[in-house]
Amino acid sequence: MSLKDDFPILSREVNGHPLVYLDNAATTQKPQVVIDAMTQYYSTSNANVHRAVHTLAGEATEGYEDCRRWLKDWFNAKRAILTSGTTEAINLVAHSWGRANLQSGDVIVLTEMEHHSDIVPWQILAEERGIEIRYVPVLEDFTLDMDAYSLSLHNAKLVCVVHTSNVLGVRNSVDELISLAHQAGAKILIDAAQAVPHDKINFEQLNADFMAFSAHKMCGPTGIGALLVKDDAFEQMQPFMGGGDMIETVTTSGSTYQTNEHKFEAGTPRIAEAIGWSAAFEWMSKIDLPAHHERLINIAKWTAEQLREIGCTVYGRHQSGDAAVVSFLHPTIHSEDFARFLDAKGFAVRTGHHCAQPLLNRLGITGTIRVSFYLYNSQHEAEKFIETVQYIVERFS
Amino acid sequence: MTYPDVLLELIDEFAEIDDKMEILEYVYDLSDEVVDFPVENWNEKTRVLGCQSEAHLEVSVMDGIVELRSGADAKIVQGMMGIITMAINGRNAEDVLQLKPDFAQEMGILNSLSPSRSNGFRNIFDKVMAEVRMKQ
Numbered sequence: 001m002s003l004k005d006d007f008p009i010l011s012r013e014v015n016g017h018p019l020v021y022l023d024n025a026a027t028t029q030k031p032q033v034v035i036d037a038m039t040q041y042y043s044t045s046n047a048n049v050h051r052a053v054h055t056l057a058g059e060a061t062e063g064y065e066d067c068r069r070w071l072k073d074w075f076n077a078k079r080a081i082l083t084s085g086t087t088e089a090i091n092l093v094a095h096s097w098g099r100a101n102l103q104s105g106d107v108i109v110l111t112e113m114e115h116h117s118d119i120v121p122w123q124i125l126a127e128e129r130g131i132e133i134r135y136v137p138v139l140e141d142f143t144l145d146m147d148a149y150s151l152s153l154h155n156a157k158l159v160c161v162v163h164t165s166n167v168l169g170v171r172n173s174v175d176e177l178i179s180l181a182h183q184a185g186a187k188i189l190i191d192a193a194q195a196v197p198h199d200k201i202n203f204e205q206l207n208a209d210f211m212a213f214s215a216h217k218m219c220g221p222t223g224i225g226a227l228l229v230k231d232d233a234f235e236q237m238q239p240f241m242g243g244g245d246m247i248e249t250v251t252t253s254g255s256t257y258q259t260n261e262h263k264f265e266a267g268t269p270r271i272a273e274a275i276g277w278s279a280a281f282e283w284m285s286k287i288d289l290p291a292h293h294e295r296l297i298n299i300a301k302w303t304a305e306q307l308r309e310i311g312c313t314v315y316g317r318h319q320s321g322d323a324a325v326v327s328f329l330h331p332t333i334h335s336e337d338f339a340r341f342l343d344a345k346g347f348a349v350r351t352g353h354h355c356a357q358p359l360l361n362r363l364g365i366t367g368t369i370r371v372s373f374y375l376y377n378s379q380h381e382a383e384k385f386i387e388t389v390q391y392i393v394e395r396f397s
Numbered sequence: 398m399t400y401p402d403v404l405l406e407l408i409d410e411f412a413e414i415d416d417k418m419e420i421l422e423y424v425y426d427l428s429d430e431v432v433d434f435p436v437e438n439w440n441e442k443t444r445v446l447g448c449q450s451e452a453h454l455e456v457s458v459m460d461g462i463v464e465l466r467s468g469a470d471a472k473i474v475q476g477m478m479g480i481i482t483m484a485i486n487g488r489n490a491e492d493v494l495q496l497k498p499d500f501a502q503e504m505g506i507l508n509s510l511s512p513s514r515s516n517g518f519r520n521i522f523d524k525v526m527a528e529v530r531m532k533q
Contacts, residue, residue: 015416015417015418016415016416016417334450334470334471334472335449335471336449336450336471336473336474336517337425337471337472337473337474340421340473341418341421343417344416344417344418344420344421345418351449352449367449395422396425396472
């Protein structure tokens with residue numbers, strides 16, 4: 001029985017062809033155990049968390065908090081705030097830490113490689129507060145300009161940088177980025193949405209102040225993610241959303257708040273999703289992640305080489321440590337047409353700007369076709385993909 | 398709903414094709430059906446927002462009769478424009494405004510009709526209809 005058999009969706013056909021799912025940087029598929037865990041929760045334990053004393057509420061609370069335990073164990077973190085995903089996690093930092101700690105004239109350092117989710121929250125805050133944003137350029141070899149980065153850190157209060165690019169698959173030199181930010185006296189947030197599916201990051205060892213990521217890119221459900229926070233940064237965060245679960249007491253003259261992560265989890269949380277994410281962690285704990293990552297980056301490298309031979313331009317370097325993402329363009333066939341033809345043959349790929357328009361502007365393009373491999377993808381699927389690309393090129397170019 | 402004859406014929410023709418690749422190839426070929434809208438005339442007002450490709454169009458209504466001129470850098474998107482051109486050009490604006498976008502799904506050329514940033518057809522159709530409504 002292969003690992004692929006754990007994913008029921010992968011046995012379906014699309015347009016009369018076996019599905020080859022290559023859009024994993026957008027979202028990964030879910031193993032049966034994740035689907036079962038969520039169904040089981042709704043079938044047997046559905047209740048609201050934290051407040052009631054009845055049995056179901058206790059089971060729901062245990063299920064929800066079990067996800068936090070998984071997060072802390074998996075990433076070696078002391079503080080794990082559950083959010084709706086990476087985007088909300090970054091927005092949470094902007095609202096809860098940024099509003100309390102950034103003033104007019106302060107500097108935030110971003111990079112041209114950021115996902116829009118790590119740009120727009122800061123632009124909103126910068127406009128509101130009169131904060132300066134500096135963007136670190138991306139070089140011809142698809143890496144960050146570290147000289148420019150060092151210069152940009154002067155007077156910086158916060159650095160926000162993507163661990164692994166969702167367009168290029170390039171893994172940035174995060175250790176150096178973090179070390180330099182701290183030397184300059186700045187806090188640093190790492191957008192690890194594309195990193196955590198491939199790399200079991202040790203948050204304490206990484207030494208970043210904040211790390212944001214989503215469950216759905218690592219076999220978990222959509223609608224849930226997390227923000228890991230170091231203790232001192234956590235103490236500097238003020239409540240963002242007010243309401244149930246985040247309060248200690250509420251009177252007509254004012255409120256007091258929880259002191260743990262619940263302070264930032266107002267409202268009924270995503271209980272079924274948290275339970276599903278725990279099941280995903282458990283499933284992934286049985287996988288040799290480094291071995292799979294090595295296998296997948298080799299598939300990505302092979303695919304990139306084949307695409308170049310066919311005449312495509314490939315954006316990325318596909319080195320060890322990078323994500324198994326291949327972004328490319330054909331000189332005459334439009335990326336959107338290409339993706340539709342691929343879909344007609346059962347291949348799910350992504351096209352467009354991938355929510356990273358500043359990066360694409362730097363590359364001088366408006367979009368790419370992006371193929372992204374994950375645990376259940378094989379070399380055989382990559383070969384079928386290349387055969388289909390060759391057919392499309394022969395027929396339409 | 399009742400479609401114009403040209404659309405009914407197209408729906409029938411698409412119904413005879415089982416293979417999705419062949420459906421797309423047919424849409425690809427229908428890109429020739431657009432009334433040319435030269436790239437020099439493309440601007441922010443003519444751009445179809447929400448398309449991944451560069452898609453531009455202009456609608457005129459003369460004596461109540463609609464004419465759509467359009468073009469796109471993606472051939473399949475331009476093919477969808479070709480289908481809309483066949484459906485509305487030379488027809489009365491009031492009749493054109495009765496048209497619903499469901500025919501695209503009946504032809505099997507779309508996975509979804511819901512408005513979204515990836516739904517070029519829906520964004521094209523909505524822009525065409527908005528312009529006809531404004532200029533009738």
